[in-house]
Amino acid sequence: MTKLTLSILDMHCSACAMRLEGIEDDLPGILAIRASYQRQTLVVEYDEALVTEAEIRQAVATKGYTIQPV
Ligand SMILES: [Cu+2]
Structure with missing residues (x-):
């Protein structure tokens, strides 16, 4: 199990957080x-045998959100 914490630059309300959490329906x-509008973060725990960090980042982008570059 891998835990990934991303900072999201453009969550505008708590509905954005719910929308981001919806990527779990798009990915295995x-x-x-857990998305937090308050903290502007998305925390994902995932099985690296089934999905990659790149795929998670892509799914966030597809939802229309921007991940803060490290
Ligand atoms: Cu919103």
């Missing part, structure tokens, strides 16, 4: 997902 291998 998501074990837990």
